[in-house]
Amino acid sequence: MQNVKKYFTEGLIQFTILLSLIGVRVDVDSYLNGSYSPLEISDGPSSAYIQTPFHSLRDNWDGYSVHPKCPELDYFFACRRLLDEVRALGSPIRFPTQLSAWLVHQVPDSSEFREPPNSTSNSNVSAGLLSESTGEEANDTELLAVDESHTAAQLSEPGPYPSTGACEIPNEEVEELKGRIQEYGDEGREEPVSLTQLALSSTLEHEGLLSSGAPLSSSEDPHPPDIDQHWSQFLSLPIYEFDDLDPLVSQQLSDLDADISSAISQDVSLRDAMVTGSVYDMIPPRGGVRTLVARQPRGPLFRLVSANSSNLSPGTTTGLAALPNAAVVNGTRNGSSSHGALEGCLDEAVFDQINLLGLDGCLETMDAQLLGILQGIDPRVLEDLDSDSGLSLESSSRGPDSPSASEVSSSSSSSFFEDEGGATGYSSEVDSLPSKSIANYHTWSPVDFSESVWHDHSYSSAAFSQLSATTFPHKAIKEEPFSDEDGEDDEARELSRDELRTRALHVPFSAAEIVSMPVEEFLELLEVHGLSPTQVAFLRDIRRRGKNKLAAQNCRKRKLDAITGLQEEVERLQAQRSRLLRERQHTAKALGAAGQRMEHLSRDIFSRLRDGSGRPLTPERYTLQCEANGRVVVQHIRRPSVATTTAGGKPDKRKKEKKP
């Protein structure tokens, strides 16, 4: 990781210094504002430039977000060219990136910053970096854009740069500074808080990405002209793989090419590049056949799709849409070199098949092909079906310790694709498919190849009906789009048994399709293909289980929603109760206070009033009444008041007083 950071920083520093030497201003702030990366990739006549902001890269990588075109990247191409030239100079230089930015900023009036960039200033900058780099660390190492139209507003942005962040540096000072930079470059890694580390610390935001990427510096790059390609490869790697790339830093770039050259294609079209993680779209049923459009997420998928689909006519593209199986070719572990041969085999074969088969032809040939395939089904499959058909098919109650567990596991999922070595799981499936079933798959191109990769045993209730987005590009793909054999095993584990069986039976529909298709289509399917009773029962079980699975998911979701709603209702009612209790207490206090004030006022008033005989009126015998017109009258209490606040003996006194 340190090496990668070193190379990354070196490139930026060299580029920056070069530009500063030739008097070109480099606007880091534009990059800071735009969060553009200097690491744009891709070449070619299509100009489908892909910008790769590191912030978005890390955030969106799981979502396969490929960044759209950005016309402002024209700056970056010039920048990149210069960067390549700078890298070609060799001579690694260690220097904080932010200091580089500070160096190259130019403003007409640099009076605000008079301190020359000497070692003291370096220390100051270092301190500034230490104290302020946290707010800028997300941006300070990404892009240096040549921007002659740099505005003062941008320059005046707060940041770790001295004053306005710009100064004019004489050439001799630059030379001196270069020497110091070289010194720092030689010493930076040994210093506890070196400038290099400071620069690197400013890249903490991208540390995960840069932690173990490919070598970036041309100083150790035996193939400087290939730097873009290496960058492309570097950027094409998922974040989680970067830690695994540390050893690659010390390797030759040729090795790197061999390892990850397939990770991304240079000739990827924009449309391919825009493909996101949602790799499937459901095509409306046509002729009783639902089709899946396989979108390739990225990596070699781009290459395969772009290389092949570009040769396909619209009709054949439709054929591709009708052949979800083709996705397995590309989906077979993107970037996994271990499957390169298999990919090539499937790629060529399947796309040849695609070229031969259009959607129309596909539909017409399904029946005949199905009949042929059903005759060629692996006897073990039929045996399994015979022994495990109907509702008791593949009961989940079989535990691993059950005597039938191994039998079931081998018969239900692995045995169909298990090679002689007994390997199980996804890898075995992938490995064994070409040897045992590739012929059948070629014969049955419509068979759902895609689910060899984007299988999911969870029919997302919302997405399953549409078979879009969430069904096949399941979480495993999103989490480990470039995973190795472990990821393959995960995928194999996530491949539902029904999918496996469906595929093993070479039914021209995936389990998802069988479940989602209308009953009319399903019945038509059963009739048209002339399936055996066992196969009919199998398909019905698939449909029943799939629907019940959806129902169970919906049911559980409803239950959870109900529970959640009830909990929220309880919380709401509890809060309401607390509020009402508080209001009641408050009201009681207010009422008591008002009663006391009323009593005081009454006593005061009565103390001032006299009856006809000149005796003072007592509140015990008289009361004040407010009439509707606002008049306040004194009324004689004719009967004892229940609500009186006087002592318990007073009513008796009133009674006594009233009696006379």
Place this chain on the structure above:
DNA sequence: TCTCACTGTCATAAC
């Protein structure tokens, strides 16, 4: 090893 959450499946009732 136990617990818990999640999931798939089966059985059954209701529509």
Place this chain on the structure above:
DNA sequence: TAGTTATGACAGTGA
């Protein structure tokens, strides 16, 4: 009557 939906119950699985 067949198909679908809803739901309880059970078991497997992984954290």
